[in-house]
Amino acid sequence: MPRPLRVAIVGAGPAGIYAADALLKSAAAAEPGVSIDLFERMPAPFGLIRYGVAPDHPRIKGIVNALHQVLDKPQVRLFGNVDYPNDIDLDELRSFYDAVVFSTGAMADRELRIPGVELDGSLGAADFASWYDGHPDVPRDWDLSAEKVAVLGVGNVALDIARILAKTAEELLPTEIPPNVHEGLKANRAKEIHVFGRRGPAQAKFSPMELRELDHSPNIEVIVNPEDIDYDEGSIAERRKNKQTDMVAKTLENWAIRDVGDRPHKLFLHFFESPQEILGEDGKVAGLRTERTELDGTGNVKGTGKTTDWDVSAVYRAVGYLSDELPKLPWDVASGTVPDEGGRVIEDGGAHMSSTYVTGWIRRGPVGLIGHTKGDANETIANLLEDHAEGRLQTPSEPAPEAVEAFLGERGVRFTTWEGWYKLDAAEKALGEPEGRERVKIVEREDMLNASGA
Known part of the structure; x- marks a missing residue:
């Protein structure tokens, strides 16, 4: 039986989640399917929406509801509180996944x-x-x-x-x-x-x-x-x-x-x-x-x-x-982005870096509104799937979904999950309830981890 296409997405903000959505809606998702893991250095997902959009913009934060629907899909997993490259680097990701998409944004x-x-x-x-x-x-x-x-x-x-x-x-x-x-x-x-x-x-x-x-x-x-x-x-x-x-x-x-x-x-x-x-x-x-x-x-x-x-x-x-430079990837100092062609990472010599892609602000710089990253994601994923169809992706040595969990466990990484986000979400809403507020955000990382059941 052919196995699903395994894709890692580094960064669980809007750009990364839109990339996951594009994968889920592709023909490859039907047969033999796709399996997507999002890695996020914060204990909670949603990136700029949670940590960059002003708190008095509930209309914009409503985008979270649409992103929720993507992360609710059974083909998608979240690994929060996992830092690239300290907890897992590019070579290690390639051992578990057919392709790696970076969507780390700019903070x-x-x-x-x-x-x-x-x-x-x-x-x-x-x-x-x-x-x-x-x-x-x-x-x-x-x-x-x-x-x-x-x-x-x-x-x-x-x-x-x-x-x-x-x-x-x-x-x-x-x-x-x-x-x-x-x-x-x-x-x-x-x-x-x-x-x-x-x-x-x-x-x-x-x-x-x-x-x-x-x-x-x-x-x-x-x-x-x-x-x-x-x-x-x-x-x-x-x-x-x-x-x-x-x-x-x-x-x-x-x-x-x-x-x-x-x-x-x-x-x-x-x-x-x-x-x-x-x-x-x-x-x-x-x-x-x-x-x-x-x-x-x-x-x-x-x-x-x-x-x-x-x-x-x-x-x-x-x-x-400005985006942070990503180790083991080429870097354009002037623009603060990873060089690419259609989302394919371009090495210094001009060749495509195998199985490695970018989307969102790390690709094109911090311009445009949140929704504009959808177009980026669609183009990047279309080229990733083309490379998959043409046999240009590297084959991971350990593609089983449980392998990366075991790796993080052996590293002692205390990671959060999508189920853990629901626990954190409930805890923040409970804090806001006595004051008639929708939620009160939990700030300390350790408190977030504990509320998430990390």
Whole structure:
């Protein structure tokens, strides 16, 4: 009897689970079938949705319901709390599986190269998101003593950071934030949040709905300077061809012409201001210097030489995520991705690395929305299955499903399972029930392992 195709997926966030779904829906899943194991270094699955999406976005977190349906399939297993490469490396994975797909995403902050970035109070957006999302591997405290704060970037992550800083702790209490985050936010002194973009309204990367949500809080006054509403031929062309760009521009235009209200927390959206230097005093952030820019006709901008010093005492850098380099795989330092062709990993000499694939942000960089990784997954899996049909995959020496469990047991790896996620899920919901909350997230890794029955 032919055995099922055995595939390991490293990373159980949306990209990895979408890859599993694509495998399950393929013709290969019918006969002789597929057997999929997802390896996740966190004790819980769902990656960026659990540890990167702001807690006041239940609509986005609803994607978890669709991912649940994939992980519920009998052909899929989860091995949580398993770190690549410390617990299992590429050669070891190849001994158990016909193919290995890496979908490890991006959780670190991309570097911003301006003077003063090393000052105390210069903070990474990804680090802040990890804190308020209860990531088990980050400190439990966060300094929120700054009354005036700058956020650099005009994407959805920048909006998340600005919104969390501008909301009150009580507004966020109904979400799943853990107790240490709620206590930290109660001490938040931020009253002015300034978001800076180097280009104009038509070049902002906000999603229209996320942008409009800023204005829904009774405590946040969103302010846009009418002088920042400007378009050139390139900007107008972009608005005409992209409905979302046009919706974002219209929202910003409406905010620019209205009177400023009396909500207590002011959130300023600045355009045509390029960060030049984080100013310091005694080793701490004391301000931000920006250069005014102007459109050049193509939608890009050029500097004007006019600078402004902004009175802020904390700067959050929301200029993009960066993936961690994966040992035993080729690496493109400039893009922070694994080189590939259609999801097939490409070695330094240009040849395809046998039986090894990538999907999601580790493949194409941290761009696009969560759902955009579906297309990546479909392409990668289609090429994996083509290689399988053409006999190009390596044959594992120990393909039996129980072999990898025995290996992890011999290594002393305390791993969690999909059944364990249901236990952790129930424990978090039980913590939230007395307060009328959907859940309270468990933060400590050891507590997560115990609740999961690892």
